[in-house]
Amino acid sequence: MGNYFFETEGPIDRVDGKQKVTGQALYAGEYPLEKLCYGVLVGSSIARGNITAIATKEAENAAGVLAVITHLNRPAIPGYTGEGDSGPAGMKLMSSPAIYFAGQPVALVIADTFERAQHAASLVKVAYKTTESSTDLSTQLSKAAAPRRGKSEYSRGEKNAYKKAAVWIEEDYVIPHEVHNPMELGSITAVWNGDQLTVYDKTQGVKASQRSYAQLFGVPQDNVRVVAPFVGGGFGMALRTWPYEVAAVMGARKVGQPLKLMLSRSQMFTLVGYRPHTIQQVGIGATRDGILTGISHDATAATASYEEFTEGVVRMTQFMYSCANVDTRYRLVPLDVSVPTWMRGPGEATGAFALESALDELAYKLDMDALDLRKKNYAYTDPESGLPYSSKFLMDCYDQGAEKIGWYKRNRQPRSMKNGEWLEGYGMSSGVFGAHRPAATARAVLAADGSLLVQSAASDIGPGTGTAMVKIAADVLGLPYDKVRFELGDSRLPPAPTQGGSGTNSGVGAAVHDVCTAVKEKLILAMNEGKAGFSKQPQQEWLFEKGRIGNGAESISFSDLLKNMGQSAIDLTRDSKSGEERQKYAFYSFSVHFTRLWVHARTGVVRIKQIVTVADAGKIVSEKTARSQMVGGAIGGIGMALMEEAVFDHRFGRMVNNNFADYHIPVNADVPDIDTIFINKPDPYINPMGAKGMGEIALIGYAASVTNAIYHATGKRIRELPVTPDKLL
Amino acid sequence: MSKTLPTSDEQGKGASRRDFLKWSGAAVAVSLTPSVVTRAAGERADETIAGFFEKMPLKLEVNGKLHQLQVEPRTTLLDLLREQIGLTGTKKGCDQGQCGACTVHVNGRRINSCLSLAVMNEGQKITTIEGLAKGDELHPLQEAFIKHDAFQCGYCTPGQIMSGVACINEGHAGSADEIREFMSGNLCRCGAYPHIVDAILETKKGGNNL
Numbered sequence: 001m002g003n004y005f006f007e008t009e010g011p012i013d014r015v016d017g018k019q020k021v022t023g024q025a026l027y028a029g030e031y032p033l034e035k036l037c038y039g040v041l042v043g044s045s046i047a048r049g050n051i052t053a054i055a056t057k058e059a060e061n062a063a064g065v066l067a068v069i070t071h072l073n074r075p076a077i078p079g080y081t082g083e084g085d086s087g088p089a090g091m092k093l094m095s096s097p098a099i100y101f102a103g104q105p106v107a108l109v110i111a112d113t114f115e116r117a118q119h120a121a122s123l124v125k126v127a128y129k130t131t132e133s134s135t136d137l138s139t140q141l142s143k144a145a146a147p148r149r150g151k152s153e154y155s156r157g158e159k160n161a162y163k164k165a166a167v168w169i170e171e172d173y174v175i176p177h178e179v180h181n182p183m184e185l186g187s188i189t190a191v192w193n194g195d196q197l198t199v200y201d202k203t204q205g206v207k208a209s210q211r212s213y214a215q216l217f218g219v220p221q222d223n224v225r226v227v228a229p230f231v232g233g234g235f236g237m238a239l240r241t242w243p244y245e246v247a248a249v250m251g252a253r254k255v256g257q258p259l260k261l262m263l264s265r266s267q268m269f270t271l272v273g274y275r276p277h278t279i280q281q282v283g284i285g286a287t288r289d290g291i292l293t294g295i296s297h298d299a300t301a302a303t304a305s306y307e308e309f310t311e312g313v314v315r316m317t318q319f320m321y322s323c324a325n326v327d328t329r330y331r332l333v334p335l336d337v338s339v340p341t342w343m344r345g346p347g348e349a350t351g352a353f354a355l356e357s358a359l360d361e362l363a364y365k366l367d368m369d370a371l372d373l374r375k376k377n378y379a380y381t382d383p384e385s386g387l388p389y390s391s392k393f394l395m396d397c398y399d400q401g402a403e404k405i406g407w408y409k410r411n412r413q414p415r416s417m418k419n420g421e422w423l424e425g426y427g428m429s430s431g432v433f434g435a436h437r438p439a440a441t442a443r444a445v446l447a448a449d450g451s452l453l454v455q456s457a458a459s460d461i462g463p464g465t466g467t468a469m470v471k472i473a474a475d476v477l478g479l480p481y482d483k484v485r486f487e488l489g490d491s492r493l494p495p496a497p498t499q500g501g502s503g504t505n506s507g508v509g510a511a512v513h514d515v516c517t518a519v520k521e522k523l524i525l526a527m528n529e530g531k532a533g534f535s536k537q538p539q540q541e542w543l544f545e546k547g548r549i550g551n552g553a554e555s556i557s558f559s560d561l562l563k564n565m566g567q568s569a570i571d572l573t574r575d576s577k578s579g580e581e582r583q584k585y586a587f588y589s590f591s592v593h594f595t596r597l598w599v600h601a602r603t604g605v606v607r608i609k610q611i612v613t614v615a616d617a618g619k620i621v622s623e624k625t626a627r628s629q630m631v632g633g634a635i636g637g638i639g640m641a642l643m644e645e646a647v648f649d650h651r652f653g654r655m656v657n658n659n660f661a662d663y664h665i666p667v668n669a670d671v672p673d674i675d676t677i678f679i680n681k682p683d684p685y686i687n688p689m690g691a692k693g694m695g696e697i698a699l700i701g702y703a704a705s706v707t708n709a710i711y712h713a714t715g716k717r718i719r720e721l722p723v724t725p726d727k728l729l
Numbered sequence: 730m731s732k733t734l735p736t737s738d739e740q741g742k743g744a745s746r747r748d749f750l751k752w753s754g755a756a757v758a759v760s761l762t763p764s765v766v767t768r769a770a771g772e773r774a775d776e777t778i779a780g781f782f783e784k785m786p787l788k789l790e791v792n793g794k795l796h797q798l799q800v801e802p803r804t805t806l807l808d809l810l811r812e813q814i815g816l817t818g819t820k821k822g823c824d825q826g827q828c829g830a831c832t833v834h835v836n837g838r839r840i841n842s843c844l845s846l847a848v849m850n851e852g853q854k855i856t857t858i859e860g861l862a863k864g865d866e867l868h869p870l871q872e873a874f875i876k877h878d879a880f881q882c883g884y885c886t887p888g889q890i891m892s893g894v895a896c897i898n899e900g901h902a903g904s905a906d907e908i909r910e911f912m913s914g915n916l917c918r919c920g921a922y923p924h925i926v927d928a929i930l931e932t933k934k935g936g937n938n939l
Contacts, residue, residue: 017875020883021867021890023818023858030817114812115803183822183830183884183918232820232884233918265823462881462919624878628921632881635920660827660916667913671922673905 011624012474012481015467016230016460025230028202029187029262036189037066038114039251039261040121041244042107043270044099047133047653048336051097051106051126059109059123064116066255068124069108069247071096075254077246079216093243093250099128100306101338102654103270108247110255133336133653137277137302144300144331147310154318156384157325161294165285168294169361173282173354174720176645177302178275179268180343181665182461184232186263186272188245190252198225199249204238204459205498210491212241213249229489234461235636236342237272239500244271269646269658273341276302278313278350282358290368292323292377297355301347303332304339311347316700317355319384319586320432321377336653342500344636345699348433353640356429356704357719360711364414370708371398371407371428382586390585391683391692394430397592397614400677401428405594405612414715422598422607425713431591431700435506435618435683435692438497439577442511444473444519446570450547450559451483454515458488458508459499462632463695464625468505469512471622472689476516478544479558486512494573502589502693505621510687511576517688518572523549523561531564532556581685590616591697593634593705599713604725606642606710611674613702618692619682626694630676633698638666640699641706643722789850791816792860800847807831809847810857818858818887822916829915832888832895833857839895841914858887861894869935870894873928881919889915893929902933 019025044051056068069075071094080092093105107124111117134140146152162168189200197219203209206226214221231238244263252259263271278301285294297317303309314328345352363370375398381388402408410426411417417424442456454473458465469486473479487493496508526532527542527549534554548555562569596610613634620626643664647657657663682690703721710728711717718727784799791814800809807824810816810833819842822830826844833842834856861868870893873879880886892915896902901911908926917925 013875014878014880016883017878017880018867020880020886021858021871021874022862023816023887025883026817027820027884029821030811032815032817113801114808115801119803181918182882183820183828183916184882185821185823231882233882235918262821265825265827462883464881625881628878628881628919628924631923632920635922636918659825660823661825665916665918666920666922667916668922668925669909669913671909671920674923 012467012471012622014464014625015470015486027184027187027230027232028189028200028228029260031189031200033189033191033258035257037110037112037255037257037259038117039248039259040109040117041105041247041261041267042109042121042124042126043103043267044106044128045102045126046099046128046130047102047135049099049128049130051099052129053127054106055125056107059120062111062116062120062123064112065109065120066112066257067110067251068120069251069254070094070106075250077216077250078218093246100304101270101336102652103267103338105243105247105271108251110251110259135335135337135648135653136650137279137300137333137335140333140335141279141300143333147330147332148308150310152331153329154314155327158294159327160283160296161325162283162285162296165293166288167362167366168283168285169358169365170281170283171358171361171719173280173357175275175278175350175353176721177277178343178640178644179646179663180235180237180272180274181268182233182235182237185265185268186242186244187261188248189258189260190249191258192253192256195219196223197249198227200227201245202231202238203228204231204234204461204500206457206459206489206491207495208498209241216246217249224491226491227489228459231459231461234499235344236346236500238461239342239498242272265660266658269655269663270338273339273343274646275343275346275350276309276340278302280313280351280354282354284358284362286362286366288366290366290373290376292321294325295321295323297328297351299329299351300331300333302335302337302340305334305336307339308332309340311342313347313351316348316351316432319382320355320379320430322379322383323377344633345696348696349640349700352429352431352701353703353721356701357707360427360704360708361717369412371402374398374430385586387584387586390435390581390587390685391618391681392588392590393616393679393681394590394592396679397590397616400679401592401594401612401614404675404677405596405610407594414712417713419598421601423601423713424596424598425709425711426594426596427705427707427709427712428592428594429701429704429708431593431697431702432588433502433693433696433700435587435589435686436501436503437510437578437687438503438507439575440496440507440511441494441573441575442508442515443494443571443573444515446519446558446562448559448562448568450557451485452477452479453485453487454512455487455493456496456508456511457491457493458496458504460488461499463504463629464622465499465504465508467625468509468622472509472512473516476513477520479547483547502695502697505691506687506693509621509689509691511574513688514576515572515574518574519570520544522570523558526561526565532561533564585685587686587692589618589692589694589697591701593637593702595705595709597706597709597713599710599728604728606723606725608638608670608672608706610672612677613674613698614677614679615694615697616679617694617697618686619690620678620680621689621691623678626678627676629694630698631674634674634702635666635671636699637702638670638706640721641703641723645722785848787848787851789853789855791855792857802846802848804847805843806833806845806847806850806855807842810842816857816859820884820887822885828885829892830885830888832891832915834891834895837898839892858891861890868894870928870932873932877924877928877931879924879928880921885915885917889917889925893925896929897933902929905930
């Protein structure tokens with residue numbers, strides 16, 4: 001480590017920026033193909049029951065219609081076998097008349113134009129036998145049960161120890177059903193050529209999607225190519241293969257033409273997962289001087305009746321603070337809703353809202369500063385595993401963030417700071433997420449002209465993967481950025497992990513680093529053999545700069561050295577993965593969020609005035625894109641704190657605000673300037689760059705900084721998100 | 730929800746405008762090209778003929794290029810651009826005028842192209858993201874977006890840029906707060922808003938001719 005980074009040039013601009021600002025970047029529904037046809041899915045209008053009749057004749061006879069597929073005539077999907085959870089595609093698509101949730105696809109209409117497919121879809125008539133549906137978690141808590149898979153309970157020390165503490169609180173915290181809603185709609189274009197399948201797909205993992213399609217359609221994996229060089233946001237929504245994608249691949253095979261299917265925005269609310277409604281209870285107690293003596297965290301989350309989804313809601317409580325007695329429990333309630341999936345931060349963001357709110361409440365009850373309480377219970381070794389941290393600079397995060405926002409200059413008393421009709425408040429919270437290093441493979445080709453091509457089947461849903469990889473490669477070899485090209489988003493490239501859980505930069509970055517280092521070693525070997533023809537020979541350490549290798553006095557270009565070596569290129573591939581360091585250290589990224597806001601005393605309107613968000617994410621590879629990622633996480637957190645909630649009409653089990661006019665996400669006017677601070681100290685063990693992940697910690701915990709600030713401003717503690725103005729009146 | 734379905738005989742008996750068109754369209758077709766109709770006398774002839782006669786001629790200019798097209802009246806400007814003209818830089822994010830991803834300029838004015846039927850744009854001059862740069866030379870706001878990293882996934886970006894150019898031209902880019910207000914019709918889920926404001930402010934201050 002260390003020496004590899006030459007910081008060749010200044011901050012790197014996004015390498016695919018020009019394509020994105022000129023409209024040249026092609027997303028999954030934008031590939032120009034001959035004989036393209038269009039698929040539209042018809043959704044169930046009931047939440048639970050059975051289809052008793054389905055009339056498709058009128059749709060079939062409509063102009064341009066190529067096929068109408070329902071459970072009555074659906075072509076076989078070989079990978080759908082057995083009962084219960086059905087593998088990569090979740091709910092079986094149009095397998096039977098059974099309806100599990102409102103919006104469930106009941107027919108696929110295929111036509112030669114989008115308009116014709118959409119019109120024909122409106123002509124499909126379905127009759128149902130409706131049975132009573134259950135979509136409200138809050139009325140079904142008695143049905144809570146441990147998940148079938150995974151651990152439901154955890155404890156160290158004594159259970160419910162908080163109740164014996166000198167000072168304690170016990171409260172319920174509620175997260176509603178929230179939906180990812182990336183700006184790009186769920187999109188896919190599927191092309192069959194005999195038993196060869198090409199899929200232009202909105203996916204966070206081309207290799208995982210390739211495996212899914214191969215398994216589902218019973219073809220060898222090598223016959224399936226998944227292409228996704230540009231993905232219009234994901235936030236977890238595209239971590240798995242969904243029924244709409246299976247429908248498109250199936251439909252394309254049926255009609256023998258390339259088929260494009262783009263979900264409507266309202267379908268984005270019901271067909272591609274969401275953060276589940278979760279009700280939590282946290283009990284937390286401390287000595288009078290603020291030493292935590294017990295934390296109990298109980299979470300109950302919604303899942304689908306037809307498939308179980310679990311996530312780490314109570315994980316953070318297990319390892320964030322030094323506390324001898326901790327117990328957690330996680331349970332699920334199956335409802336007549338579609339299956340949830342990981343949404344940025346995933347369960348940890350849900351759990352952090354509860355834990356970080358509870359700490360704030362406890363701090364006020366102790367009459368102690370909320371930041372001081374956290375510092376007092378700082379974990380110097382991982383309380384869960386007992387292992388030392390690979391690196392932890394959370395204390396620096398606390399100090400630098402507090403300094404920047406003027407934390408200790410505020411008046412800590414609730415409702416004590418005013419600005420005309422506006423009440424001012426400060427709030428803070430922390431976030432943590434495992435710093436992973438998934439296995440990855442990268443190929444590097446140093447060409448005769450001295451340019452470098454690096455490849456790996458990674459994804460970029462927005463963080464700037466390609467940009468970070470170019471930076472790593474350029475830094476290792478001392479190449480100008482414009483001499484390096486990184487190819488991603490194609491399952492034919494060397495394998496890379498799915499982009500999720502903040503692992504791409506670490507895992508793929510390590511592979512890129514390793515393969516570039518191997519190229520470098522080849523060049524060094526040639527230099528040591530005198531291939532440069534320098535007057536003085538040999539050299540202990542060669543300088544790599546601007547595409548040349550030298551000893552200070554003389555230098556040679558990569559291109560000329562390759563010529564002297566008699567090679568047209570250096571072409572290497574390297575696998576890269578973590579080792580036994582994972583058993584020796586606890587690997588985590590940390591964040592701290594500070595928010596200053598105003599609450600209008602008479603209307604309850606909240607205006608975020610200032611955000612300072614601080615990350616200990618190890619070495620920052622590409623600062624510009626990293627800042628965007630942190631800023632984006634905080635903005636996602638504003639939505640979570642103040643706006644986002646999918647509202648159901650439980651009488652019918654249907655969502656009523658499944659559009660952007662009614663389901664609010666932050667808009668430009670909701671967002672102030674955001675300061676991001678990086679501690680930027682390399683982690684010595686995680687990977688050769690020292691870079692830890694950042695995607696999740698950017699969001700995890702953020703919402704609590706808002707609700708804590710609202711308490712400070714108003715004296716009102718809101719424990720149910722989102723904090724809409726009515727809750728403050 | 731009704732528990733029973735109409736029989737297939739009953740289906741489509743309602744006298745809709747489209748049914749009328751099918752009828753009259755078929756009648757005209759018979760008088761014009763009987764052989765075509767005879768050949769098309771399969772099960773779907775009525776719809777096929779109706780489909781043909783429902784297309785309307787449309788002339789419009791996109792990025793300086795004249796297009797003469799036949800379009801269905803129900804086709805939106807957004808779908809015309811993406812699916813028929815092949816300009817996919819204009820993005821589909823909601824089809825409901827709620828996200829701004831499809832923003833284009835019609836005679837210099839920004840609109841949501843998903844809310845405009847293609848046929849409403851007869852004779853209009855449309856500018857899309859593909860028409861903003863002059864050859865290899867990017868528009869100043871495109872340059873500023875790259876410089877300020879005013880995007881992540883890039884999907885809302887064409888709409889943001891088209892909206893941003895209009896925002897400046899309208900005189901609504903006087904301050905950061907004004908830009909925030911007048912750019913709030915363009916959603917960005919990655920959360921690039923502060924950088925979008927920076928890019929627009931800088932371009933406005935640069936006094937570049939937009």
